[in-house]
Amino acid sequence: MMLRLMKYLFATAAFLVFSSAAFSQKVKFEVGAPAVVAVGEPFRIEFSLNAKPDGFTPPSFTGFDVLAGPTASEGTSVSIVNGNVTKTVSFTYTYVLSATAAGKGTVSAAGVEVDGKTYATRPMTIEAIAEAAAPEAGAGGDTAGRRQGDGTASAAPGTRLGADDLLVRVSVSRHEAYKGQPVRATFKLYTRVALSGIESPRYPAFNGFWVHELDVSGYDWQRETLDGKVYDARVIKEVLLYPQQSGRLLIEQTSMTAIAQLVVQNPGRSQSLFDDFFGGGQTVQQVRRNISAPPVSITVKDFPAGAPASFNGAVGKFRLDAVLGEQTVAANASDAYVLKLSGSGNLPLIQAPKLEMPASFEQYNMKTTESLAYDASGISGYRQFEYPFIPRAEGSYTIAPVEFSYFDPEAARYVTLATAPAGMEVRPDSTAGRNTPSGLVSGVSKEDIKILDRDIRFIRIGDPGLVRKGNFLFGSLPYFLALALMLGGFAAGYVYLKKHLREMRNVTLVRNKKANKVALQRLRAAGDYMNAGDERRFYEEMLRALWGYMSDKLNIPVSNLTKDNIREELQRRSVSPERVERFIGIITECEYAQYSPSSSGQMNEIYGAAARALSRFESEIKK
The missing domain is CATH 1.20.120 (Four Helix Bundle (Hemerythrin (Met), subunit A))
Known part of the structure; x- marks a missing residue:
C-alpha cells in the first residue's frame, strides 16, 4: 500500500514538473527558407513552432507554385540535468515551392493560435534567379537545410562538373584604408555540386599586414547568387588585416583542391530497368579540381601631416581614464597611477602613454592588462597600464596630465585626449624623526642630504703618492707580437667577409x-x-x-x-x-x-x- 502511494505521488510530481516546464516556455513561431533560389528549382519553406497549436492559418505565396504541403510534423523531448527538467515541443509545417519567374516573390505571414493567443511569422521576400543554363539533375538540387555535420555540402551528386560549378572568391570590407585601419578579408567557397571537402589550401602570406584570424565555425552554408547563378556558399576563412605600411599592398592568390561527388555509369555493363530502379548501374565518384581566387589589392593611405607629439600610431576611437591609487601617502610608501585606454581600433599595437612624475618619485616597471574582443568589425575592449611608484620626500605634488592622441579614420583627423592633473600629498615617513642627525639645517630635508651625498664627491688634495711599477709595453717584443696577431686577424677577417658577401649575393x-x-x-x-x-x-x-x-x-x-x-x-x-x-x-x-x-x-x-x-x-x- 505504501509503495503504491509513493508511485502516485511521484507520478503527480512528475506531471506538475513537466506541465510547469511546458507552460513556462516562451512561444516562438518562426519561418525558414532560402533567400535566393533558381527559377524552376524546388525548395522548402518551414514554419516552426515550439508549442502545441490550436489552429494554423496558412500563408499566401506570390510568384511561387506550391508543389506540396503543408506537411505537419511533431516532436517532443524531455531532458533532466542536475534536477532541472526541460520539456521541448516542436511543430513544423513544411511546403515545397517552385519559382515561376525571375524576380522577387513574397510569402505572407502565417499564423497559429496557442492557448487563446495568436502568433504570426514575419513576411519574407525570396529572390528567384533565371540562370543561363539549368544545372544537371541533382547538380544543384534542394540543398537548403541538408548539410553534413562536418560542414560539407550534401546535395545529391551531379552527373558532370561544369567549369564554374566550383569557385573560391576573396572579398574585402574596403579597398582603401589608412595605416592601422582594419580590413576584413573573407574567403568564401561556392559550389553547385555535392562537395565532400577541400585539400591543400594555400592562403596568402599577408605581407605588410598585422593579421588576426577570426573564428568561422559559426558560419553555415547559405544560398547566394554569383555572376547570375545560384550557389551554395560558405565562409572557409576570415581574417582581420591591419596595414602596417602605406602604398599598394597585395593579398596574394588563394588556391586549393576541391573534391566534388559525381554520378558515373559503371563501365562495361548495360543499363537495364532493374539497374535504373536500384541504382546498380551507377556509382558516385570523387573528382578533384584545382580552384583559385585572383589577388586582391588594397591601397593604404599614410597618416596626414600635423600629427600631435603624443601620437604613436593608434587608429580607431578611444577613451582615456586615469585613477590615482592613494591621494595621501607616507614617504617611502608605494602607490600606483593607472591609465585605462578603451574603445575600438588597433589596441594590441598601441604603446603605453608616457607618464611624467616628480623627480623625487621612484618609478618601477609598468604592468599591462587587457581585455579584447575580436569580431568582423575589428577589435574592441581595453588596455590598462599601471605605473607603480614610491614617493621619497614629503610635500605636495601634482602629477602632470597625460596626453594620448589617435587618428580617427572615419573623420580623417587626429584626436587628442588628456587626463586631469592629479594632486597628491606625501606625509613624512613615520621613521624619519628617529634617524634625524643633530645640527640639520632648517629647511633641508633628510632626502636632500642623501641626494647631495650621492651627487658630490670631494677632490683629494696633497701628494697622491703614485709609484711607477713595471716597464712600458710600447716598443717591446710582446707589443710587436700582439700587433702582428692583430694584423693577421684583420687580414683573415677581410678574406672571410669578402667570401661571405660573395656568397650572400648568390x-x-x-x-x-x-x-x-x-x-x-x-x-x-x-x-x-x-x-x-x-x-x-x-x-x-x-x-x-x-x-x-x-x-x-x-x-x-x-x-x-x-x-x-x-x-x-x-x-x-x-x-x-x-x-x-x-x-x-x-x-x-x-x-x-x-x-x-x-x-x-x-x-x-x-x-x-x-x-x-x-x-x-x-x-x-x-x-
Whole structure:
C-alpha cells in the first residue's frame, strides 16, 4: 500500500514538473527558407513552432507554385540535468515551392493560435534567379537545410562538373584604408555540386599586414547568387588585416583542391530497368579540381601631416581614464597611477602613454592588462597600464596630465585626449624623526642630504703618492707580437667577409644553406603542436616544413612547386626513387590527415619519417 502511494505521488510530481516546464516556455513561431533560389528549382519553406497549436492559418505565396504541403510534423523531448527538467515541443509545417519567374516573390505571414493567443511569422521576400543554363539533375538540387555535420555540402551528386560549378572568391570590407585601419578579408567557397571537402589550401602570406584570424565555425552554408547563378556558399576563412605600411599592398592568390561527388555509369555493363530502379548501374565518384581566387589589392593611405607629439600610431576611437591609487601617502610608501585606454581600433599595437612624475618619485616597471574582443568589425575592449611608484620626500605634488592622441579614420583627423592633473600629498615617513642627525639645517630635508651625498664627491688634495711599477709595453717584443696577431686577424677577417658577401649575393646558395635550418625550426613548432594534441596546426606546420625545404633546396618558388617537379628534380640529383616516393607519400599523408581524424601515434610516425627524410636529403642533395 505504501509503495503504491509513493508511485502516485511521484507520478503527480512528475506531471506538475513537466506541465510547469511546458507552460513556462516562451512561444516562438518562426519561418525558414532560402533567400535566393533558381527559377524552376524546388525548395522548402518551414514554419516552426515550439508549442502545441490550436489552429494554423496558412500563408499566401506570390510568384511561387506550391508543389506540396503543408506537411505537419511533431516532436517532443524531455531532458533532466542536475534536477532541472526541460520539456521541448516542436511543430513544423513544411511546403515545397517552385519559382515561376525571375524576380522577387513574397510569402505572407502565417499564423497559429496557442492557448487563446495568436502568433504570426514575419513576411519574407525570396529572390528567384533565371540562370543561363539549368544545372544537371541533382547538380544543384534542394540543398537548403541538408548539410553534413562536418560542414560539407550534401546535395545529391551531379552527373558532370561544369567549369564554374566550383569557385573560391576573396572579398574585402574596403579597398582603401589608412595605416592601422582594419580590413576584413573573407574567403568564401561556392559550389553547385555535392562537395565532400577541400585539400591543400594555400592562403596568402599577408605581407605588410598585422593579421588576426577570426573564428568561422559559426558560419553555415547559405544560398547566394554569383555572376547570375545560384550557389551554395560558405565562409572557409576570415581574417582581420591591419596595414602596417602605406602604398599598394597585395593579398596574394588563394588556391586549393576541391573534391566534388559525381554520378558515373559503371563501365562495361548495360543499363537495364532493374539497374535504373536500384541504382546498380551507377556509382558516385570523387573528382578533384584545382580552384583559385585572383589577388586582391588594397591601397593604404599614410597618416596626414600635423600629427600631435603624443601620437604613436593608434587608429580607431578611444577613451582615456586615469585613477590615482592613494591621494595621501607616507614617504617611502608605494602607490600606483593607472591609465585605462578603451574603445575600438588597433589596441594590441598601441604603446603605453608616457607618464611624467616628480623627480623625487621612484618609478618601477609598468604592468599591462587587457581585455579584447575580436569580431568582423575589428577589435574592441581595453588596455590598462599601471605605473607603480614610491614617493621619497614629503610635500605636495601634482602629477602632470597625460596626453594620448589617435587618428580617427572615419573623420580623417587626429584626436587628442588628456587626463586631469592629479594632486597628491606625501606625509613624512613615520621613521624619519628617529634617524634625524643633530645640527640639520632648517629647511633641508633628510632626502636632500642623501641626494647631495650621492651627487658630490670631494677632490683629494696633497701628494697622491703614485709609484711607477713595471716597464712600458710600447716598443717591446710582446707589443710587436700582439700587433702582428692583430694584423693577421684583420687580414683573415677581410678574406672571410669578402667570401661571405660573395656568397650572400648568390640567393640560390643562401636559400640552399638555410633550407635545413628553417625546416628544423618548423619541425620543432610542429612537435609542440603534436604534444599539445592540436592536429590541424600540426599538419599545417608539417606541410610548411616539407614544401618550404624543397622550395629552398631546389630553388623553386613555393607557388610553382608540385609533387611532379619535386620528383623530377630529386631524380635529376641522383636521389633514389624509393626515398623520393617516400617523401611524396609523407606530403600526401599530411594533406589527407588535415581533413580526417587521426591518432597521436600517426602524428608521431609522420613526424619521425619527415625528420629522417630531411636528414638524408641534406647529405644527398648537393648545391
